[in-house]
Amino acid sequence: MELAAIYHRPNSEWAYMSTPDEFVINLRAKHNDLSKVEILYGDPYDKTLTEANTSKWNYQVKELVKNLRGVSADYWQVKLSIPASRRLAYAFRIYGQESEQFLYDDRKLAPFSETSLHDLVAFRTPYLDPAEITGLPAWVAKTIWYQLMPDRFANGQPTNDKEGTVAWDSEEASATNFFGGDLAGIIDKLDYLQELGINGLDLTPIFTAYSNHKYDTADFWSVDPAFGNKEDLKRLVDEAHRRQMKVMLEGTFDHLSDFSLQWQDVHKLGAKSRFAKWFKVKAFPVRYTLSADPNYAPDASYAMFANNPHLPKLNLHEKAVQDYLLEVLTYWVQQFDIDAWRIGTADEFPPSFSRRLVAHLNKIKPDFYLVGENNDTGINTEGRPLFNGGVNYPLVEIMKDYFLDEKAAVGWLIEATNTQLMRHANPTLQGMLLSLDGPNSPRLLDLCHQDKQLMRALLAYSFLQIGSPVLFYGTELGLTGASVPANRACMKWKVDEQDETMLRFIKVLADFRKAYNPLITKGSYEWGQYSSKYDYLSFTRRLGKQRIFALFNLGYSSIKFVLPANAKLIMSQNLIETDSRLGQYGFVIIEA
Structure with a gap:
């Protein structure tokens, strides 16, 4: 032993x-x-x-x-x-x-x-x-999320387009152009999303900012005019709820834009500003060293987010800052009945503030869902977790290393996955988000080297994991983009530009996930036969008397698979039943 x-x-x-x-x-x-x-x-x-x-x-x-x-x-x-x-x-x-x-x-x-x-x-x-107990609202584990960037999803109200807005999809996405997408456009497409199988909307920041992505928030109290107004947001939430969809807002709250009133006051008055203690200022007046990249400063007299001089870091240990953030985060819940917050860099929050925030939000809305998006998913979610969940980047990267980059053997995938499954209590695992791509990564199809069969295999595998799947807008249509900002292209609403096969696949996948959700979220995980030499793996998910078996073949050679007589074939790819063979990038999911 x-x-x-x-x-x-x-x-x-x-x-x-x-x-x-x-x-x-x-x-x-x-x-x-x-x-x-x-x-x-x-x-x-x-x-x-x-x-x-x-x-x-x-x-x-x-x-x-x-x-x-x-x-x-x-x-x-x-x-x-x-x-x-x-x-x-x-x-x-x-x-x-x-x-x-x-x-x-x-x-x-x-x-x-x-x-x-x-x-x-x-x-x-x-x-x-x-x-x-950090509980998980019952609805969370049943949710399939759709993350969208309002400016790039749909333009439903051209009258609020800001000056300089270009025609929809008329040019390549850049860091500075605006296409006029807004909250009204999202409302117009709710039926499309419902038909797709989506029951959770994940909106990237909607607050007033100067960029097209709005992560550089200048005012957390207002909806950016290019997206509409607060009445539009209320209508969006109400219409989503009417369709049994949840709404999650995103925000980064460890820094502000240098256009914010608070920072402008510090810039003008220095140490005499009433907001001087709101930021981590090393010396007054505030200044930074210029570089060839306007969004990078090698040094500054104040703490910055990601060395970006336009994003001064908040002093999160300052009570006035905590009170301000608590007011902001509760305001949108109380006034607009949103269902969740996805908080970027939540690991920056002091634990005492996180506990205070959780208690406050739960008092307002007991089934509220709080997600921390951190590089280290353990902060706020391990041990005695503070948040309901996080974005499970480690588990997603393990999938990518195996499926996409051929960096890992099957045995490594199994061990690494087990390690991540044991890193969190099961209720917290159920509250994790599984995002294969997003605003700051290459599009999934690009990650899959433009191979749609590989893309479908990875999507099917991810939908079998514990945690809520997240689809980045346009994944179902085959949108591409190898880097920022190309990955933030406009949604393709013209039918002849859409991938109908991928669209149908996502609908089938969403239906499958919903039908077997209790088993996938709460059932046991049993690894089966695998081969590093031939590059295939299998596993069983089991809950009570219900059981599903999955087999994935990433190898160049086909492998033998005989469908059991009494098994129900749920979905498959590259399965040749007449020859009992499963081809490369093939998978089969059965209930037996």
């Missing part, structure tokens, strides 16, 4: 309350190293006085199940009922493949014996208060 591979971390995503009455515990060990694992558990204060006048802990025993099987490691799990005292103590009794047994507690991993059991120092939880 390889003892160094045995791992558990108490009071974390490896040991957490999943519901007010259930506590989940996970353990890692070397692949196929253990024959059985038992947990000794109970109320830490439930003790009996022995004849020797010593106290004996009254524990129960329950066997763990092998929850995830990998290539180098396996993960074991048990779900325990929380005692009436709402405290738990526990330790592991570990059985090797031979006769060896070990006791794993908070102080030691030692051979199991009467002595080690007598000296047991159990892992212990604090008081398990249900109020500390």
Whole structure:
């Protein structure tokens, strides 16, 4: 038995309350190293006085199940009922493949014996208060999101086009041109999105700003006039809700535009400005060193976002700034009934402010969904999570490394995926967003080297993962763009410019995800047969008596696959049933 591979971390995503009455515990060990694992558990204060006048802990025993099987490691799990005292103590009794047994507690991993059991120092939880559960609104795991940039989606109200707006799709997208897309245009296309299978709208920033993408917000209190007004936003939310669609707004709140009133006041008055403490200013007057790139400064007398001198960084530890952001973030929920915030660089928020924000939003709207978009998805979501979820970039990059770049063997994909599945509690995993592309990345078709079969295979695989899928606008029509700003091209509304095959595929994929959503979000994940040599993998998702099996072939050669007699074929690509072969980039998903 390889003892160094045995791992558990108490009071974390490896040991957490999943519901007010259930506590989940996970353990890692070397692949196929253990024959059985038992947990000794109970109320830490439930003790009996022995004849020797010593106290004996009254524990129960329950066997763990092998929850995830990998290539180098396996993960074991048990779900325990929380005692009436709402405290738990526990330790592991570990059985090797031979006769060896070990006791794993908070102080030691030692051979199991009467002595080690007598000296047991159990892992212990604090008081398990249900109020500390970061729950997930029931609707989140059922949502398929559609991320869109208003200026590039649809122009429904030409009268609000700003001066210099160019005709729709009349020229290539650039960093400075405007095409007139607006909130009215989104409203006009809600039926199209509903038919596509979308039930969640993810709007990139809509607030007043000088760019076409609006991430450089100057005023968080207003809708950018080029997009319409607050009445238009209210109508959009109401119309979306009428179609059972949720609405999520995006914003970056760790910096402001240098056109903001607050920064302009600091620029003018320096240290005497009432906003001087709002920013991380090193010296007054505020200034920066010019470079060939107007959006890059090698140094400045103030902290910047991404070394962009036009995006001064807010001092998020300043109470006045926190109060301001709290007002802004709650205003759009209270006044317009939005359902979610997707907060960029949320890892910059002090934990105390994040807790305050979560409590405030939940009080206003108990089923509100708060997403942190961070490079490190663990911040705000690991351990005792603060937010409902994040954008699961690590899991998405693992998929891309395997499917697109041929950087990884199948075994690596399995191990890396297992690691990410164990990085978060299951409710948090369900609250993660799975974005294969977006405003700051190449288009999915470009990532797939213009191979639409590969693109469909990756999309199908991603829709089988835990977390909510996110489609970037135009993915269903085959939009391309290898870099910013080409990836932000106008939506193709002319039928003869659309990829009808991809459009139908996305509709089928969305229907599949909705039909099997409970199984995909809550079911077990069981890796099946795979081959690094021939580059294929399979896995099963199971919930109760329902089971779906998926097989993906990325290899150059076709592989043999015989459809079981009683199986239901859900969807497939490059499956030649007459020859029982699955070709390159082929996949098959069945219910069996």
